[in-house]
Amino acid sequence: MDYEQMLAKAQKELPESVSSGERFQVEKVSGHLEGNKTIISNLKKISDRCGRPPEHLLKYLQRELASPAKFDGERTIFGTKIASEFINKKVKQYISEFVLCPSCGKPDTKLLLTEDVQYLKCDVCGNKVPVKRIR
Numbered sequence: 365m366d367y368e369q370m371l372a373k374a375q376k377e378l379p380e381s382v383s384s385g386e387r388f389q390v391e392k393v394s395g396h397l398e399g400n401k402t403i404i405s406n407l408k409k410i411s412d413r414c415g416r417p418p419e420h421l422l423k424y425l426q427r428e429l430a431s432p433a434k435f436d437g438e439r440t441i442f443g444t445k446i447a448s449e450f451i452n453k454k455v456k457q458y459i460s461e462f463v464l465c466p467s468c469g470k471p472d473t474k475l476l477l478t479e480d481v482q483y484l485k486c487d488v489c490g491n492k493v494p495v496k497r498i499r
């Protein structure tokens with residue numbers, strides 16, 4: 365068996381790491397600084413994982429981090445220098461506020477928008493709670 369085959373075999377034998385009962389996890393933001401800007405390469409992936417539009421997460425981060433931000437293709441550009449631990453902390457906060465059901469803790473939720481209230485509705489237990497809107 366050559367090295368490539370060994371690698372493929374080892375990957376196949378890895379245990380299934382994500383079981384449904386586990387805590388919802390997203391990958392950490394990966395990024396770097398460019399001058400006075402912070403470039404994040406995987407924010408869209410993270411919002412996908414959360415089942416939320418990227419613009420929603422971006423708006424939230426812009427406000428929470430008090431920094432202008434925009435998408436540039438797959439990249440996200442923040443107009444200031446921000447430590448990635450700080451962004452990760454805010455992403456976690458976003459998830460607990462806008463993704464996880466406060467009743468059962470599952471991430472299978474939807475955001476429902478009515479005229480003036482936004483709700484977080486859980487597909488698993490049916491719980492529905494108002495959440496603040498991000499403008």
Ligand SMILES: [Zn+2]
Binds near residue numbers: 465488489
């Ligand atoms: Zn629930």
